Amino acid sequence: MQPVDTVRTIETPEGIELHLRPAGPVARFWAFFVDQAVVWMGLMFAGIALAFLGPLGLGLWFILVFLAQWLYPVFFEVLGGGRTLGKRWLNLRVLRSDGRPIGWGPSLIRNLLRVVDGLPGAYTVGLVSILLTRDFQRIGDIVAGTLVVHEEAGVQAPHLPAAEPLAPTRALTLEEQSAILAFAERSPGLTVARSEELADVLGPLTGSRGAGGVKAVLGMARYLWGGR
């Protein structure tokens, strides 16, 4: 059974499934906000500096405004691996909906269609579209075939806490084994009280509670991971 989740699964030509986690409206709003702040601050300072050049500076500033308004996200998305500064800040990334990196064409389309997503003001169309689509796509994303996903933080090599391997007292299903391993991998990050509370759920299996229970579950994880 599939749990209810926002994960989008893509199937590769090798026949494996890869998971992407589309980003919702709040994260995307903050990324947008950071981008806008950076762009307008930049334009302001550039404007002050260019003001000393008179009409020449004004002309250059117009060009900067044009680039900032229309093409800033395109350049950053294509050359920066799908990430504008705001998306970098929030660990978001734009990808094609099949998981590949975004290119010039789709990036241009998705960013120009901000005109439509921005209607009738305050990104209302875009927000409604994000809320209505399964993968949180605004109109520009739908047309360009792109996704904004959460960039997974690099997972460290699994490190199981040391424990005496202990064979489970009864046969476990694969899901149960997987759950025990997951507990062991996460336990270094849990408080002692929480670890014990979770291990107590397995009381009937380990036959002990509290610290003894945790030790028994970690032992089983060790056993499942590496045998004797």
Next chain:
Amino acid sequence: MRQQRFEQENRPLWEDLRGWLDERATLGMEEVPSAYRRLCHHLSVARERHYSPALVERLQQLALRLHQRIYGERGEGVPAALRFLWGGLPRQVRAEWRLVAVSSLLFFGPWIAAFLIVRAQPNLVHLMLSPEEAAKYVQMYDPKTPVAGATGATRDVMMFGFYILNNIGIDFQTFASGLLAGVGPLFFLPFNGLHGGTVMAHLTNQGLTATFYGFISGHSSFELMGAVLSGAGGLRMGFALMHPGRRSRLAALREGARQGSRLLFGAVALTFLAACFEGFWSANTLVPWKAKVGVGILFWILLSSWFVLAGRRGE
């Protein structure tokens, strides 16, 4: 097989692949595909055997990064863009000639109509322009108007920047609003056409022929065709949405946007060229206005023959 042994046996391969991604290649180029396929196999096995979630996640992230690297397109780069502008754009325009014709009609039809009407009935100019606007245009092209504040090259750069910001921005807007079932181009093109035709007729009525035609003719071909192409690109999108043919509406829309954005790219290039001429050539007063009109006509001929003739080899 226990997870520990599985990890032990396969870790070198994973490290090799990770090294290849991080530009610390211990793996030859030709070994990567088979190593990647083995990683995919490992990922399936790890999922099937319910190895620990952290291991599965680690493998899946490695596979995702490799997937992106292996199947990602290499950027087409500047040479390809220039090649497209040289041969691909005229081909695209010919392939979409119906939409380009509709877009031209939407733009030049009202332009010509407004011009003829205002020429015949000069007072009708106020249907389109308020008296202040009309006076402003007259003042702009009055040969006695001194250019405010700035002179020469710096003013040229200022106007160049303004034309980029304003004109290419209009192209983008026309294109994007085409998504709304073509409503954007259907409105912007005739509106801009009416406006242009009215101004042209009004200034002709006022006898400012020399300054006005001298100014606009040089860049007119590029700028007006840029507007037409951006409209055609927007119509392409709107049309795909309204009339998807045998595709699903979404697939048709995506294809329409892809084709339309190629026209838009051409429109942007033309508008940029127009801004260069408008900024650095059109305002030039050293060349007699009849010569400038001649150059403008020459550009129209060159541009149309380029649309008709270029890029036919290898079609």
